[in-house]
Amino acid sequence: MIRFLTAGESHGKALVTIVEGFPSNLPIHSDYINQQLKRRQSGYGRGSRMKIESDTVQVLSGIRLGKTLGSPISFLIENKDWVNWQEVMSIEDSSEKFKKITIPRPGHADLVGLSKYNYDDIRNSIERSSARETAARVAAGSVAKKFLEYFGIYVGSFVESIGGIYSTTDYYYKLLQNKISQSKSAIEVSVKADKSVVRVLDDLQENKIIKKIKSIKKTGDTLGGTFVTVATGVPVGLGSFMQFDRKLDADIAFNFLSINAVKGVEIGNGFENAEQHGSQVHDEIILKNKNLFRKTNFSGGIEGGISTGLPILVRAAMKPISTLARPLFTIDLSTMKKVKSRYERSDFTAVPACSVISESVLSWAIAKHFLLKFGGDSIEETSDNFNSFIRKLPERIKKGFKS
Numbered sequence: 001m002i003r004f005l006t007a008g009e010s011h012g013k014a015l016v017t018i019v020e021g022f023p024s025n026l027p028i029h030s031d032y033i034n035q036q037l038k039r040r041q042s043g044y045g046r047g048s049r050m051k052i053e054s055d056t057v058q059v060l061s062g063i064r065l066g067k068t069l070g071s072p073i074s075f076l077i078e079n080k081d082w083v084n085w086q087e088v089m090s091i092e093d094s095s096e097k098f099k100k101i102t103i104p105r106p107g108h109a110d111l112v113g114l115s116k117y118n119y120d121d122i123r124n125s126i127e128r129s130s131a132r133e134t135a136a137r138v139a140a141g142s143v144a145k146k147f148l149e150y151f152g153i154y155v156g157s158f159v160e161s162i163g164g165i166y167s168t169t170d171y172y173y174k175l176l177q178n179k180i181s182q183s184k185s186a187i188e189v190s191v192k193a194d195k196s197v198v199r200v201l202d203d204l205q206e207n208k209i210i211k212k213i214k215s216i217k218k219t220g221d222t223l224g225g226t227f228v229t230v231a232t233g234v235p236v237g238l239g240s241f242m243q244f245d246r247k248l249d250a251d252i253a254f255n256f257l258s259i260n261a262v263k264g265v266e267i268g269n270g271f272e273n274a275e276q277h278g279s280q281v282h283d284e285i286i287l288k289n290k291n292l293f294r295k296t297n298f299s300g301g302i303e304g305g306i307s308t309g310l311p312i313l314v315r316a317a318m319k320p321i322s323t324l325a326r327p328l329f330t331i332d333l334s335t336m337k338k339v340k341s342r343y344e345r346s347d348f349t350a351v352p353a354c355s356v357i358s359e360s361v362l363s364w365a366i367a368k369h370f371l372l373k374f375g376g377d378s379i380e381e382t383s384d385n386f387n388s389f390i391r392k393l394p395e396r397i398k399k400g401f402k403s
């Protein structure tokens with residue numbers, strides 16, 4: 001069973017990640033992880049913090065001579081901005097030197113954190129609830145992503161909409177209709193999305209979105225949006241219906257909802273299918289080159305909590321950023337009077353970054369179920385188990401059904 005923990009405050013000295021459970025001998029290079037971290041920092045509409053940070057991992061353990069050892073892998077990502085925050089983030093008590101924050105922002109973790117942890121300074125809520133933590137999570141997810149690539153499983157993403165602006169050509173619908181080939185298409189889609197500053201696949205849509213971001217920046221407002229995350233090359237048989245917490249779709253939804261500001265997730269054509277007839281949405285089983293196949297992929301590659309062997313398709317919704325330069329009303333806890341909310345340096349939209357983070361969380365969920373099924377202490381052992389399953393699968397399906 002793979003697991004990871006992250007630690008670190010947004011303006012603290014550094015973020016730390018410990019990843020455990022991956023087999024030994026997986027080839028991996030820190031450049032690969034740094035590339036994913038760089039992608040997370042991209043996107044038009046980010047605040048000035050991203051200009052200060054240029055995230056890179058220091059690998060502290062678990063990798064030697066370009067391969068995993070099977071031991072816990074630990075990463076350190078420095079917060080370059082920390083130098084500007086040393087007094088506020090001091091380990092020793094220096095609270096007389098700065099003003100505590102008493103004005104909670106609506107939509108953020110400020111008030112709930114203070115209520116729950118009995119803080120007397122909202123700064124304490126802000127620091128750990130910040131999406132800065134997702135840098136540490138992308139480091140963990142990059143190990144999972146690399147692991148999946150070893151087995152021909154690729155994970156990619158693109159932004160579907162920002163501020164309600166969609167493309168007129170529905171690429172997602174083609175995926176649902178099973179009209180896009182398996183192989184590396186998840187990577188191809190990501191490479192294309194990475195060329196756009198807002199990670200969309202359509203130039204016209206990109207221009208409209210940039211215009212909209214520019215205009216909301218002027219008014220001090222923020223935007224959310226939707227994004228699609230795809231995994232291709234996933235074998236049949238990951239996840240299980242034997243227990244609720246072993247279902248692949250449930251685990252994916254959990255992982256997606258753990259990303260800051262993600263408030264909706266659907267697998268395949270989830271919400272739209274609810275409005276259709278059963279005959280319109282279930283993926284008919286057909287024979288193609290003597291192999292079982294599906295006509296469509298409206299189920300998004302999962303049935304009964306188990307991967308079907310078709311691409312896994314996830315669509316998620318990110319709410320608009322809650323720190324507004326044009327603030328909403330709130331209550332100052334020091335006076336209990338109605339005031340305008342606080343503004344602190346912030347993104348105007350972060351949907352492109354969120355889509356990159358989603359690749360890490362989807363990779364993590366799939367890698368977890370892959371290792372639950374195929375196990376192995378070394379990558380060679382995992383490969384043997386995987387290859388044997390794949391080789392014998394058609395035989396096993398047919399066995400017992402011959403008339």
Ligand SMILES: Cc1cc2nc3c(=O)[nH]c(=O)nc-3n(C[C@H](O)[C@H](O)[C@H](O)COP(=O)(O)O)c2cc1C
Pocket residue numbers: 047107108109129130131134259260261262319321322323345346347348350353354357
């Ligand atoms: C990549 C990314 C960047 C974000 N940047 C900001 C930001 O600059 N300002 C902000 O108020 N919220 C930002 N958020 C959202 C907050 O982290 C989130 O709304 C907050 O932690 C409260 O959690 P919740 O929205 O999940 O309830 C960002 C989220 C992500 C995924």
